[in-house]
Amino acid sequence: MDAPLSAWPWENLEIFKYLLYGPLAAKVVYSWIYEESISDGWCFHILLICMLRGLVYQLWSSYSNMLFLTRNRRINQEGIDFKQIDKEWDWDNFLLLQALIASMACYIFPPFFHSIPVWNAKGFVLLLLLHVTISEPLFYLAHRCLHGSYLFTHYHSLHHSSPVLHPFTAGNATLLEQLILSLVMGIPIMGSSLMGYGSISLVYGYVLAFDFLRCLGHCNVEIIPHQIFEMLPFLRYLIYTPTYHTLHHAEMGTNFCLFMPLFDAMGKTLNSNSWQLHRKVSSDSAKSGRTPDFVFLAHVVDITSALHAQFVLRSFASLPFVTRIFLLPMWPGALFFMLMMWAWSKTFLFSFYNLRGRLHQTWVVPRFGFQYFLPFATEGINKKIEEAILRADRIGVKVISLAALNKNEALNGGGTLFVNKHPELKVHVVHGNTLTAAVILNDIPKDVKEVFLTGATSKLGRAIALYLCQRRVRVLMLTLSTERFQNIQKEAPVDFQHYLVQVTKYQAAQNCTTWIVGKWITPRQQSWAPTGTHFHQFVVPPILPFRRDCTYGDLAAMRLPKDVEGLGTCEYTMERGVVHACHAGGVVHLLEGWTHHEVGAIDVDRIDVVWEAALKHGLKPVSSEN
Structure with missing residues (x-):
């Protein structure tokens, strides 16, 4: 049984908890319709403050996750995993709690928002005095009490369970903790207002500044230069830093203050390494x-x-x-940001994770999918890919794997262009298609005797056809180019060449129940497949699941080993912990320590080698889980 005031009363409501804002919203709508004004109502201000507070936390979250800006300033270099994200999913519970408390306060003190002015300079002086003399010491004492054995176990351990600090960690706490924090925050506001010095700007300013500083302490990014404290030493006692608060989570018997280390110094709980570590992190940035x-x-x-x-x-x-509806209003902002990325014209660090002590990062080339099919964009795209490869080589990366369109055969020959241009590369360029082919081939039942293959003369199509014919599987290769078909057929051993058959129409597969789709096909073309057909595919984007009497496989993918650390983002449409096979192929290349480039045509003889290596290192095909 949970301790009293440890659980949130609406925790079982999930997303429906936001309906508790309904009465406030209804009051605002009523005032707007019948009173022709909403700006003077306290309900309006409460809702607006909640939205602004949520925005403050979201902006801080965005900044702390912009690894291309913050990677050298991060205090804890570990990544945030799915477990922590799920634990902090309802980080905004305190916003709802304080909105309800503010509503009750306004009923008890009706003039709270109706009679106070917009601005009162004296109120800010009084508010600052109340904060320093009451809120700061009150929080300090309460925080120290929460670190007692019983209170920590039942109330405060949740907040400390997040291994990597994040702005949302600031809101991840039990009901009792947030009630205490609400009291700490409310004293200066209520005190100033009840003494006749309150103002609307005071409420907005204090609450948003309070949230800003809370996010600052939990952002895990040191943004305060150590030179400021060297020039003005007294400031180190007036404002804490992200490094200072991070030490509290690492050595929990120190650094208990709200925002001012002065109280830790007075209470003799100041961590002796606070300034030295801050100087080191700031200098190393x-x-x-x-x-x-x-x-x-x-x-x-x-x-x-x-x-x-x-x-x-x-x-x-x-x-x-x-694709979700709430994304549509964000579309213009995303377009603007992408235009900025184009103007900046650099690759961006997107995410990272650790696997067996090796740091894996995802860099993103700021180019949209459709640009890869524009002839005049080819040179520019290849230039950016080349710059990323050279940068990786310069900083000492061991393996760089090219995603989907970045290794397009028509674009750069599956990476061959860069390897031939820079034969001195130390970084190994990998397209990962060998493992992609292995995943597709091992998903085909062993008793299949005939398959229909589209995209048959592509890099993957060629490898799949050559591999299957040596398993004595008849491959119907859809292609209009007899020359390209014959070139592939000649690569097969003489005894197996007759298993490769050229077809030019989809009607040729009307009796074949195993389709391997490497080129996008329309619903009309799918209609030629007989009932019970299974569509394996390696085409981007995936084909539409038009036929209800058929089954559709996912894109080739593999689940990362269980010991992966710091992975907190899904790779496009893949499930958690699952990456595209070409990504996994690069991982295997690294773990095996292979020293060759994997570019250009797929070496069919290495398909089984790469497959066995992937399984050896704990990667698993997603299809085997279904």
Whole structure:
């Protein structure tokens, strides 16, 4: 049984908890319709403050997750995993709680918002005095009490259970903790107002500044230069830093203050390493961070999918991508941001995770999917990919894997262009298609005797056809180019060449129940498949599941090993912990320590080698879980 005031009364309501804002919203609408004014009503101010507070936390979250800006300033270098994200999912409970408390306060003190002025300079002086003399010491004492054995176990341990600090961690606490914090925050506001010095600007200013400083302490990014404290030493006792608060979570018997370390100094709980560590983190921000062992060079699919990033909405990025209505109002902002990325013209660090002590990062080339099919954009795209490869080589990356369109055969020959141009590369360029082919091939039942293959003369199509014919599987290769078909057929051993058959129409597969789709097909073309057909596919984007009497496979993907750390974002439409097979192929290349480039045509003889290596390192095909 939970301790009293440890659980939230609406925790079982999930998303429906936001309906508790309904009475406030109804009051605002009523005032707007019948009183022709909403700006003077306290309900309006409470709702507006809640929205602004949520925005403050979201902006801080976005900043702390912009790894391309903050990676050298991060205090704790670990990534935030799905477990922590789920634990902090309802971080905004305190906003709802304080909105309800504010509503009750306004009923008890009706003039609270109706009679107070917009501005009162004296009120700010009084508010600051009340904060320093009452709120700061009250929080300090309460915080120390919460670290007592019983209170910590039943109330405060939740807040400290997040291994990596994040702005949302500030709101992740039990009901009792947030009630205490509401009291600490409310004393200066209520005191100033009841003494006749309150103002609307005072309420907005104090509440938003309070949230700003809370986010600052939990952001895990040191943004305060140590030079400021060297020039004005007394400031270190008046304002805490992210490093200072991070030490409290690392050594919990120290640094209990709200915002002012002065009270830790007075209470003799000041961590002796606070200033030295702050100086070190701040100084190291000018240096390059830890070099990743592996880089996956991804690209944006479209503007909507560009919103599937941790620095946009962390919770949304932790789930497989699906286009949702709430994304539509954000579309113009996403377009503007992408235009800025184009103007900046650099690859961006998107996310990272650790696997067996090796740092894996995802870099993103700021180009949309449709641009890869524009002839005049080819040179520019290849230039950005080349710059990313050279940068990886310069900083000491061991393996860089090219995602989907970044290794397009028509674009750069599956990475061959860069390897031939820079034969001295130390970083190994990998397209990962060998493992993609292995995943597709191992998903085909062993008793299948005939398959229909579209995209048959592509890099993957060729490898799949050559591999299957040696398993004595008849492959109907859909292609209009007899020359390209014959070139592939000649690569097969003489005894198996007759298993490769050229077809030019979809009607040829009307009796074949195993389709391998490497080129996008329309619902009309799917209609030629017989009932019970299973569509394996390696086409981007995936084909539409038009036939209800058929089954559709997902894109080739593999689940990362269980010991992966710091993974908190889903790779496009993949489930948690699942990456595209080409991404996994680069991971295997690194873990095996292979020293060759994997570019150009797929070496059919290595398909089984790569597959066995992937299984050896704990990667699992997603299809085997279904």
